[in-house]
Amino acid sequence: MSKRIAGPEIERLIQLLAKLPGLGPRSARRAALQLIKKKEQLMAPLAAAMGEAVEKVRVCSSCGNVDTVDPCTICSDPRRERGTLIVVEEVADLWALERAAALNVRYHVLGGTLSPLDGIGPDDLNIAGLISRVAEGGIVEVVLAVNATVEGQTTAHYITDQLSGLDVKVTRLAHGVPIGGELDYLDEGTLAAALRSRTVF
Ligand SMILES: [Zn+2]
Numbered sequence: 001m002s003k004r005i006a007g008p009e010i011e012r013l014i015q016l017l018a019k020l021p022g023l024g025p026r027s028a029r030r031a032a033l034q035l036i037k038k039k040e041q042l043m044a045p046l047a048a049a050m051g052e053a054v055e056k057v058r059v060c061s062s063c064g065n066v067d068t069v070d071p072c073t074i075c076s077d078p079r080r081e082r083g084t085l086i087v088v089e090e091v092a093d094l095w096a097l098e099r100a101a102a103l104n105v106r107y108h109v110l111g112g113t114l115s116p117l118d119g120i121g122p123d124d125l126n127i128a129g130l131i132s133r134v135a136e137g138g139i140v141e142v143v144l145a146v147n148a149t150v151e152g153q154t155t156a157h158y159i160t161d162q163l164s165g166l167d168v169k170v171t172r173l174a175h176g177v178p179i180g181g182e183l184d185y186l187d188e189g190t191l192a193a194a195l196r197s198r199t200v201f
Contacts, residue, residue: 010032010036013032013035014028014029014032015028017031017032053068056068058070060072060074060075062075062129062133063075063106063107063108063109064091064108064109064110064111064126064129065091065094065107065109066091074094074098074106074107075106079104080104080105080106081103081104081105081106082106082138082139083105083138083139083140083141084103084105084106084139084140084141084142084143085105085106085107085108085130085133085134085139085141085142085143086103086105086106086107086108086143086145086195087107087108087110087130087142087143087144087145087146087159088107088108088109088110088145088146088183089109089110089111089112089113089146089147089152089155089183090109090110090111090112090184091109092183092184093109093145093147093183093184094107094109095184096183096184096186096191097145097183097191097195099188099191100188100189100191100192100195101188101192102191102192102195102196103195108126108129108130108133109126110125110126110127110130110146110155111124111125111126112124112125113125113146113147113149113151113152113154113155114151114154114155114158115151115154122158125155127158127159127162130142130159131162131163131166134163134166134168135166139168140168140169141168141169141170141171142159142163142168142169142170142171143171143172143173143195143198144156144159144160144170144171144172144173144201145172145173145183145195146172147177147181147182147183148173148177148178148180148181149180149182156172156201160201169200170200170201171198171199171200171201172198172199172201173194173195173198174194174197174198174199177190177194
């Protein structure tokens with residue numbers, strides 16, 4: 001039987017922290033120790049912030065972004081240009097493009113990519129929502145900012161087909177996105193260049 005070094009509450013904290021991206025069991029232990037050391041300055045406010053986020057986080061019914069308000073802050077921002085819509089796979093991609101700050105527009109989050117092998121079809125993604133947003137009118141250009149992977153490109157082709165009957169220009173990212181690359185891992189300069197040099201799909 002292995003020796004226990006802490007009570008169940010601390011072991012549980014470490015187990016949960018270890019599920020976060022970038023944290024293995026070892027870093028989770030360090031993070032837990034830091035939280036315990038800074039109980040008042042860090043652990044208590046973090047716990048409060050998480051409790052509040054659990055209560056308030058929701059998915060935007062228009063674009064699929066996550067926020068504490070619906071429609072989300074981006075969708076309800078009157079200063080954003082309404083003629084262009086950037087389609088992304090995940091919320092992380094939306095945040096990455098916002099960091100690049102190349103265009104002041106709105107987004108549409110698909111929630112993944114088409115992947116027949118994994119049983120993910122069009123109905124599993126937020127594609128119908130995209131088509132109806134475009135069909136409502138007012139959108140001149142749809143930028144397909146999907147990953148340069150087989151699944152990403154398959155999804156881009158599918159969406160282009162679905163949009164073909166509608167009066168909208170469909171473009172995609174050009175230079176800068178490496179083959180097999182994921183948007184969330186690119187630097188802002190590369191992302192901004194890719195957005196600026198987008199081409200017709
Ligand atoms: Zn939104």
